[in-house]
Amino acid sequence: MSTSSELAGALAGQPARKPAGRSPFRRVVTNQQFVLFVVLVGLIVFFGVRNSLFFRVGEFSNLLTDFSGLILIAIAETYVITAGGIDLAVGSTAAVTGVVAAGWIQPLVSHHVNAALVLLLGAVISAVIGAAAGAFSALMITVFRLVPFVATLVTYSAGAGLALVISHGAPVGYNPGAIYWSATGVSIVTWLVAIVLVLSIGLGLILHLTIYGRYNFAIGSNEFAARAAGISVRRHLVSVYVLSGVLAGLTGMFFYIRSGSGAATTGVTNSANLLAIAAVVIGGASLYGGVGRWSGTMLGAAVLTVVSDGLIFINVPPTWIQVVVGALIALAALLQTFRRRGGATGRTT
């Protein structure tokens, strides 16, 4: 077709304006990932200077394990938040699956059934329980039209309560044999950590390079546009909450292997929720949906892990950690506002 003139130019009324603040320097220093990386290095140096034991290999291995316990639910939250929702149930889902898996697996561990088989079985059980929790949230959101905040709050409460009922508030299925898996591996990377890292990278590739991820961002950016483009929004959202549940379930399994018992303390439940969402927000995702990056979440989770462990390391009371996490979220939000004003937008593709 030969329109007489360039429609775009004419429609714009003026030549395409370069948004302010796209200068390379400003783009780099306001880039969330870059800032996070600097903060991360700064924190490690800071804690190391305050207590040189922080640089021990053993401590690094600890950090890596704590990081692994956080990233699956943080990535789950990344999917949900970039799709325009939120999942407040990841912590309690992890708690439920932790105690259930512990109860089921302990006899097998005690009878010295092949450890890899036990682990696989536990992972499947945890994933199924998590999927059920996610499906419950998804049902309330897509069929009963509850907003994600309320729907997942219901799942959270149900899960937290259930975990306490099942466990009678005490650690379940303690068996030192389970810890074996969290302690062996190649060098400082335990098998447990390696599996979680590989899974995380796969999830990152799916988020940014596949059609599934594209639909996720499209729905979070403009649900109507996604629907009008023929995307099955409801089906996708169901799958996202189920995925989130599965990852939360696997995290519960992770906690069990790590500590050798399933515990249902509300402290763990709440802090897992808080940290997962904090990692995503600190990583630069928008709570309005459509904007966020896997790499941002990974860096956010790394910063949170270093802060949480580092503060304990230099003898700051644990109660202060939540305050520091809050401050980090505030800083990240400020940075985001600053970037918006600078005209740069988060790129998702």
Next chain:
Amino acid sequence: MTTVEAQQPVLELRNINLSYGSVVALDDVSFKAYAGEVIGLVGDNGAGKSSLIKTISGVNAPDGGEILVDGVVRHWRSPHDSMAAGIETLYQDSGLAPDLTIGSNVFLGRETRRRGVLGRLGFLDQRAMERGALEQLRRVGITIPETNRTVAELSGGQRQAVAIGRAIAWARHVIILDEPTNHLGARQSGEVLKVITSARGQGLCVLFISHTLPHVLEVCDRIIVLRLGRVVRDAPTTEFTVESLLGAITGLNE
């Protein structure tokens, strides 16, 4: 267009009804539309224009009635089906995802996959899409320097250009434009009208919704007037003046 009546209509609606709860948005709407024809769809706010086009595109499922494309009764399970049938729609409430790039928006819902195993796993060929988007948009007269910028970075006019370009580039039979000149200046609106005329030249059937009656009288071959969800006039443009059209829309001169 005097000879089109002899052909098969490319799009036909028969007795379409649609309600939102107790609100009747469409009441027994029927009309035929032919290839190479520009049809103006006019009516007051709330007359049911947007509801009608969302029904044609499969966003809304009608409570009753039939939609025929090329003489065949079709049922849309989702907008995906109408798109596959060659019907493209520019929605009044933006149909673009602001956080995605221009290229990703042009290909939204019809993404290009990589070749081979990765493609079957759902991996995207983003570069092919950016290149394809540039070509598609240029083909319909829209030049945008880089398609790897997000839509949020564009001006309102540029966004509209991308949205119109996307619709025209993919349309094979019918293109529906719901108030495409809203928020545009006089010169920019003139460009949109030219795009509509050239889409007709390509043999597309255009459904053009607008409140600017001189525009409607200028580019349309036929005008359908909706009032409170009913078709109250369906006649060649030559039978209308601005005054008589206004009368039909408001129902005051009857």
